[in-house]
Amino acid sequence: MKALRWHGKQDIRCDEVPDPAIEHPRDAIVKVTSCAICGSDLHLYDGFMPGMESGDIMGHEFMGEVVEVGAENKKLKVGDRVVVPFTICCGECDQCRRGYFSVCERSNRNKSVADKVFGHSPAGLFGYTHLTGGYPGGQAEFVRVPFADVAPVKVPDGLTDEQVLFLGDIFPTGWQAAVQCDIQPTDTVAIWGAGPVGQFCVRSAVLLGARQVICIDRVPERLEMARAGGAVTIDFENESVVERLNELTHGKGPEKCIDAVGLEAHATGSLDSLYDRAKQAVMLETDRPHVLREMMYVCRPAGILSVPGVYGGVLDKIPFGMVMNKGLTIRTGQTHVNRWTDDLLRRIAEGEINPSFVITHRAKLEDGPALYKTFRDKQDGCIKVVLQP
Template identity: 80%
Template sequence: MKALRWHGKKDIRCDTAPDPIIEHPRDAIIKVTTCAICGSDLHLFDGFMPGMKHGDIMGHEFMGEVVEVGKDNAALKVGDRVVVPFTIICGECDQCKRGNFSVCERSNRSSEAANKLFGHTTAGLFGYTHLTGGYPGGQAEYVRVPYADKTHIRIPDGLTDEQVLFLGDIFPTGWQAAAQCDIEPTDTVAIWGAGPVGQMTIRSAVLLGARQVVAIDCVPERLEMARAGGATTIDFKNESVLERLRDLTAGKGPEKCIDAVGMESHATRSLDSMYDRAKQAVMLETDRPHVLREMIYVCRPAGTLSVPGVYGGVIDKLPMGASMNKGLTWRMGQTHVNRWTDDLLRRIQEGQIDPSFVITHSVALANGPEMYKTFRDKEDGCIKVILKP
């Protein structure tokens, strides 16, 4: 089969790879009909996440048709159409029973090594380093899905791939980011980052009834899309984020702040961002926490910070004293995808939201390597790329 494979920093190639096979009775093999490049994939492309090996298959946003099922998998049958969440879940451990699927206790077969490096690991993840299990990803013609009787979302007839693909990651990620803010009708919700996750977060905050949603970015196409979704926008290249947010909230700051950026945050005219880049260059800091600092400074006292943006290691100079004295609540983590998908699928079916709005580029799988660069560099108006194997 053909697949997009990692061969080093900034080196993704469309190669031939072995076809997957059933390895466990609960497995299924999926013929991929649509997959996508995620912002988190760029952390691998740019070399910020350890644990990748030459030839690893990329991608954790994918869907398709079941073509083979393990003998103990009674939940699926050949011909079923499914979206596959990026988090691999057993459905049986204590955390899965509590709905905390992103910290499944069984699916990460590399958990011992990951715990030593990060302090604690996630569930197993598709296409996301050997520290999250080393599972081949979904930017391929076929994928083996472990624990497939639980790790799937069955899709009813009448919905296109483009409408439902993002149920596997960015839509529930944006929804969880907003939902864990416990949004009140009087709230201003400020969202740093208007990429794909930020766009889903904007629309989720609107659906959850926020009085005002503010999106912070610097890319014109992203800001335009954010405004179309109901947000007031701040271009951080041309405006002071802190001053503008104070103006929009009568000097009090937003009640809820969401970091939809993560470890590769950018800033202009910022001493702390220059400090982070210098420390990152000599491996004294792994992530750039400019957005986290800014959220602490601007959030209204007793407010909430929600962090769906991915962080991979250690950060420096975080104003924890200000956070503590303000009484801020932090909520973060990888997405508990299956906790949200029944409700989100219903909202798609009812026409409350069509997640396909975020797609700007649809290309063949073979064009994936060049689209990684286009997406990373925000060229050609690129906000979200889907791939067709």
């Protein structure tokens, strides 16, 4: 089969690889009909995440048709159309039973390594480093889905791939980011980053009833899309984020702040971002936490910082004194996808939201390597790429 494989920094290739096979009776094999390049794939592409090996198959946002099921899998049958959440979960461990699927205690097959690095291991993820299991990802023609009797979401007839594909990651990720802000009708929610996750944060915050939603970025077309979803926008290259946020909140600051940027923050010109660039360049810091610092500074006291943006390692000069003295709450983590999928699928089916609004590029799997670069460089108006194997 064909698959997009990581061969090193900024080196993704479409290769011919062996087809996957059932390895456990709970497995299923899914023939991928649509997959997407996620913003967090770019952290792998740019070489910021440790634990990748040459030849790893990329991709954790995919859906398709079940073509084979293991003997003990009572949930799926051949022919089912499924969206596969990016977090792999067993459904039986203590964390899964509590709904914390992204920290499943059994699905990371490299748990001992992750235990050493993180203290305790999170769940296994598709196509996202050997620290989270080294599972082959979904930017391929076929995928083996472990614990396939738990997470895959069956798709009802009548809904297209493009309507439901993002249930596997970015829609629930934006939704959880907004949900964990505990949005009140009087709240201003500020969202850093108008990439795909940021776009879903905007729409989730609107649906959950925030009085005002503000989105911060510098790419004109992304800001335009955020405005279409109901956000007031701030272009951080042309305006002071802190001044504008204070202006829009009568000097009080937003009650809720969401970091939909993560470890590769660009903040041209600010002193702290130059500092991060310098330290990252000489490998003294892994991540660039400009957004976290800005959120901590500008958030209204007793507010909430929600962090769906991916961070990978160690961060420097985090003003934790601000967090403590202002009594801020930080909520973060990979998304507990299955906690939200039933509700979100219903909202899609009822037409409340159509997630396909975010797709800007559609292509064949073979075009994936070039589109990684297009997406990374934000060229050609690229916001979300969907590939069809």
